Amino acid sequence: MRSQKPEHAVVTLLGQCFTTPKCQSFHNSSRTVQGYRTSAQTQRQHVNAQRRGYQTHTEGLNISSSTLSNGYPSKSPVARFQPHQPKHAKQQNKSSPSHAIQNNDATGIAVLGGGITGLATAHYLAKELPNAKITIFEGSERMGGWLRSQRYDVNGGKILFEQGPRTLRPSATASGFTTLELIQDLKLENQLLIATKDSDAARNRFIYYPDHLVKMPSPGKHMLNMASIFQVAWSLRVEPVFQGLVYGICTWPFRAPRPKDLQDESVGSFLERNLGGPNVGDNMVSAVLHGIYAGDIQRLSIKSLMPKIWYLEGLPESVRNGRVMRGGALMEYRDAKLHNEIFQKIQPSLTRFLSSASVYTFKDGIGTLSGTLEKSLRGNPNVEFKLNSQIKSLEYDNKDDAVKITTASNLPNSGGKYKKVISTISGRNLSTLTSEALPSLASIYSVTVMVVNLYYTNPDILPQRGFGYLIPRSISLDQNPERALGVVFDSDAIKGQDTVPGTKVTVMLGGHWWDSFDSYPDQDEGTAMAMAVLKRHLGVHDEPALVKVALQKDCIPQYTVGHDARMKKAHSELMVAFKGKVAVAGNSYAGVGLNDCIKSAREVVMGFKEDDDLTGLEQFTVPRHWVDTVPSPINS
Numbered sequence: 001m002r003s004q005k006p007e008h009a010v011v012t013l014l015g016q017c018f019t020t021p022k023c024q025s026f027h028n029s030s031r032t033v034q035g036y037r038t039s040a041q042t043q044r045q046h047v048n049a050q051r052r053g054y055q056t057h058t059e060g061l062n063i064s065s066s067t068l069s070n071g072y073p074s075k076s077p078v079a080r081f082q083p084h085q086p087k088h089a090k091q092q093n094k095s096s097p098s099h100a101i102q103n104n105d106a107t108g109i110a111v112l113g114g115g116i117t118g119l120a121t122a123h124y125l126a127k128e129l130p131n132a133k134i135t136i137f138e139g140s141e142r143m144g145g146w147l148r149s150q151r152y153d154v155n156g157g158k159i160l161f162e163q164g165p166r167t168l169r170p171s172a173t174a175s176g177f178t179t180l181e182l183i184q185d186l187k188l189e190n191q192l193l194i195a196t197k198d199s200d201a202a203r204n205r206f207i208y209y210p211d212h213l214v215k216m217p218s219p220g221k222h223m224l225n226m227a228s229i230f231q232v233a234w235s236l237r238v239e240p241v242f243q244g245l246v247y248g249i250c251t252w253p254f255r256a257p258r259p260k261d262l263q264d265e266s267v268g269s270f271l272e273r274n275l276g277g278p279n280v281g282d283n284m285v286s287a288v289l290h291g292i293y294a295g296d297i298q299r300l301s302i303k304s305l306m307p308k309i310w311y312l313e314g315l316p317e318s319v320r321n322g323r324v325m326r327g328g329a330l331m332e333y334r335d336a337k338l339h340n341e342i343f344q345k346i347q348p349s350l351t352r353f354l355s356s357a358s359v360y361t362f363k364d365g366i367g368t369l370s371g372t373l374e375k376s377l378r379g380n381p382n383v384e385f386k387l388n389s390q391i392k393s394l395e396y397d398n399k400d401d402a403v404k405i406t407t408a409s410n411l412p413n414s415g416g417k418y419k420k421v422i423s424t425i426s427g428r429n430l431s432t433l434t435s436e437a438l439p440s441l442a443s444i445y446s447v448t449v450m451v452v453n454l455y456y457t458n459p460d461i462l463p464q465r466g467f468g469y470l471i472p473r474s475i476s477l478d479q480n481p482e483r484a485l486g487v488v489f490d491s492d493a494i495k496g497q498d499t500v501p502g503t504k505v506t507v508m509l510g511g512h513w514w515d516s517f518d519s520y521p522d523q524d525e526g527t528a529m530a531m532a533v534l535k536r537h538l539g540v541h542d543e544p545a546l547v548k549v550a551l552q553k554d555c556i557p558q559y560t561v562g563h564d565a566r567m568k569k570a571h572s573e574l575m576v577a578f579k580g581k582v583a584v585a586g587n588s589y590a591g592v593g594l595n596d597c598i599k600s601a602r603e604v605v606m607g608f609k610e611d612d613d614l615t616g617l618e619q620f621t622v623p624r625h626w627v628d629t630v631p632s633p634i635n636s
């Protein structure tokens with residue numbers, strides 16, 4: 001039986017280097033898992049969860065078949081969980097028919113926001129409640145939100161620029177599979193493009209540490225040869241960016257346990273407490289968090305960003321060690337159940353194809369997802385689109401047990417009354433539509449990122465091949481006066497989207513560094529700043545043939561210390577203000593990645609099908625309930 005190596009906090013964090021937050025893929029190479037078991041400690045939580053109608057169990061979740069290195073099955077029959085559900089839990093899950101929205105009585109559901117979450121929400125509503133009348137309110141003149149893939153003519157050919165999120169993670173998690181299910185629903189399989197795990201982009205990820213790019217050790221088969229092991233060991237020894245890492249890991253077992261009354265803390269303080277100093281946080285993990293949240297390691301919450309690590313650290317030492325000895329990986333029960341449900345629906349050929357991918361997108365860019373969703377919804381007579389529809393207020397109407405939407409437009413029928421509203425706009429924007437009824441949502445602030453896409457006709461201007469590099473918080477102002485967060489080497493990261501050769505890069509500026517700004521650089525300043533970064537860090541002196549600058553205002557919500565507790569409060573505030581008639585989904589709450597957003601859309605619609613009084617924040621009202629995978633006695 002293969003046992004799992006201890007999940008050291010820092011190792012896990014660095015494993016998430018450039019990967020999705022809360023990424024729970026089965027990275028352990030070819031580990032075979034058979035069953036899920038709940039820890040004794042969490043049994044009390046099941047009772048609470050069941051009281052609230054959650055599906056839960058005490059033992060007996062099984063997973064069969066083997067998994068590939070990223071958790072995809074190597075063959076059919078596919079790995080799947082077989083949750084054993086106690087009788088009473090099943091009964092409680094059935095909501096009373098008078099309460100549940102039935103296919104034939106569902107009319108008037110409003111979706112606020114036409115970004116990826118709003119479109120996915122409308123998609124699931126149309127799929128699950130085919131008779132429902134759905135109205136999508138979008139404040140701008142276009143759908144798609146942050147997803148913006150633009151084609152440009154250059155040099156006799158075409159290139160693609162991404163001005164927002166650019167790739168998806170094929171992780172073997174509930175959220176990873178939810179996206180695959182959506183891709184299947186939309187028949188987009190033949191448009192997929194992948195970066196393989198052995199590509200330069202997957203293997204070469206850098207951190208800028210003055211005054212050069214330092215390659216991060218990356219897991220993979222190539223790590224198994226002596227030369228690679230030596231290279232990593234040498235790099236750990238001589239590169240100052242790694243200072244404190246080996247010492248921190250070796251001395252970690254002797255650190256004091258977490259103070260009992262500590263409810264949450266920043267990622268920075270967690271690392272400092274566990275590793276005996278700030279170096280690893282400041283020099284490495286802050287860079288990773290720049291690449292995902294464009295956020296500040298001293299403010300982002302360890303409990304919300306890395307709940308598994310927080311949970312493990314809080315276990316009594318003997319329980320934690322026992323868990324580690326048993327091997328396997330932890331997953332939240334609700335995710336395990338969702339994973340189990342969706343996994344069976346994914347074509348094995350699709351999972352096989354993506355098993356070799358480190359990231360994926362589409363031939364015409366990530367906007368294919370939102371564009372195809374919009375197209376499919378436009379063909380549905382039950383779906384109405386209201387573009388340029390700025391919402392002014394939301395009010396609960398006691399008489400009709402409905403929600404009144406008022407828009408900024410004076411036109412008749414621009415707003416209206418709806419039986420249910422699903423808000424996919426940011427939590428903070430939603431809070432401004434009520435008369436201070438949602439203070440906890442008002443507290444979620446977001447950062448602004450300036451995205452500068454540059455195209456050079458010369459295909460060989462970069463000193464390294466790879467994904468690109470991230471810049472940690474410890475880099476001094478004279479090395480980074482523009483406050484760049486990182487640079488993506490697009491022409492290496494994803495191949496096959498352009499019809500002409502050349503070099504494509506994206507420079508990301510701002511994020512939390514610009515928190516106190518009340519105005520931002522303009523297009524020309526953005527261009528000059530990006531070019532200065534490329535010159536200083538990479539020695540690029542060429543003139544770009546094309547530059548596009550996009551200011552993504554308030555694009556990434558920040559889960560700062562206390563986020564989970566505030567979302568629990570937000571659930572109550574929504575219940576009080578709207579009696580369960582307004583629910584939320586999207587990147588403000590439980591994950592900022594595209595996979596997370598799509599999962600949140602699916603979950604809110606499935607929850608709504610069961611019971612129309614919900615807020616979408618129910619998960620924050622019960623403690624996280626972990627289940628762990630158990631190595632298979634069959635395949636070991």
Ligand SMILES: C=Cc1c2[nH]c(c1C)Cc1[nH]c(c(CCC(=O)O)c1C)Cc1[nH]c(c(C)c1CCC(=O)O)Cc1[nH]c(c(C)c1C=C)C2
Pocket residue numbers: 018019020021163164165166167168169290291292293294359449451467468469470485486487488508552555556592593594595
């Ligand atoms: C507008 C800029 C964004 C930055 N982060 C995000 C956006 C939209 C959101 C984001 N980026 C990543 C993740 C995690 C993985 C996922 O769920 O998809 C999230 C939620 C990782 C990531 N960051 C960059 C890339 C190209 C990727 C995905 C691909 C990969 O892991 O290989 C680049 C990048 N994004 C930002 C910065 C500062 C940056 C710098 C290189 C901010």
